[in-house]
Amino acid sequence: MRPDPKQDELRRDAAPATSHGGESFAETALRLGGKSAEEARRTGKIDTADDQVEALFAPQYQTTASPVHRAVWNRRIAWDLFQFAPAAMADRINLAMNRAVRLIQQKKQDGMLLDAAGKIREDVLQALGETGYWGLLIPQRYGGLESSMVDFTRLLTRMATVDPTIAGLASVHGCIGAVDPLRTFGTEEQKRRFLPDLATGRRLSGFALTEPGAGSDLTALRTTARLEGDSYIVNGEKLFITNAKPGRTIGLVCLIDGTPSVLIVDLPMEESETFQIRRYGLHALKHAHNNGLIFRDFPVPAENLLRTPVGDGLT
Ligand SMILES: Cc1cc2nc3c(=O)[nH]c(=O)nc-3n(C[C@H](O)[C@H](O)[C@H](O)COP(=O)(O)OP(=O)(O)OC[C@H]3O[C@@H](n4cnc5c(N)ncnc54)[C@H](O)[C@@H]3O)c2cc1C
Structure with a gap:
């Protein structure tokens, strides 16, 4: 059978990106492109970290299996991968969403969302905690609502139409802040120590x-x-x-x-x-x-x- 050059490219792309004496692919490319050894080494380090992140995912979730990657490299759009029928939102998430959205609508209407410096008021952030908003991505056993990522993004989308900063803060707190790293990499002791206060918003x-x-x-x-x-x-x-x-x-x-x-x-x-x-x-x-x-x-x-x-x- 004649080898398919596109498949070869895919395989090469999916292969561990090390080539020359432990150098990453990016490092070799930068070095050959005339960058200094120091610049190639530093960029290569980030490239290697990217590869390590990829390796954390099951093969079907790695970048090379993504519809976008396949569309670019196979020149074929896998429409079937875009078919998506999300399950109904869990009742507890729906309730929290309605409460949180109503709270922010009311605060806006009353002119009570921002403090004198134009920042979201602390009492509003605390009141949001009572709706479960800060604990959306935290497991129920640590006091959170244990939302799926799909429901979380639905809630954020709706909240963003009311106030984008409040929506953004849920993402800062839950995704890049302390919640996700603790949930993913924390020991049981660390989770017990930090997650309950992060769930109520006592600590943001x-x-x-x-x-x-x-x-x-x-x-x-x-x-x-x-x-x-x-x-x-x-x-x-x-x-x-x-x-x-x-x-x-x-x-x-x-x-x-x-x-x-x-x-x-x-x-x-x-x-x-x-x-x-x-x-x-x-x-x-x-x-x-x-x-x-x-x-x-x-x-x-x-x-x-x-x-x-x-x-x-x-x-
Ligand atoms: C509103 C806001 C909120 C933020 N919140 C956080 C936060 O919560 N936590 C946090 O840690 N950081 C935060 N940041 C910082 C943000 O992540 C950094 O600004 C970002 O990483 C870029 O770094 P820099 O500003 O030093 O720009 P630089 O890294 O100096 O980049 C400047 C420009 O050079 C380009 N550039 C850089 N390197 C290369 C390259 N190798 N090749 C080609 N182009 C290049 C960049 O694209 C950019 O256009 C926030 C920034 C903003 C604006």
């Missing part, structure tokens, strides 16, 4: 990765945490962090022994010598708090480190 969360010198280039991270006794001592600065303010909980990406790692950090209620907020104005998402965070010898309990089964913090 965010994700702190970006730094003044590290945005798209995650290998340029400078924030470090070193183990001293029972604590990690954190030093460094984060920038552009949504929903970051005193009293929030963040997934902090930092270097531990040179490896990107994630610590779950309860930010104190007050600023101090060891923890400060850098305030500035940012137009995008202007009704949410977005701040810089400065840590100077800031202690975090060692048991707040998330350990991933494969890869490292970039994965």
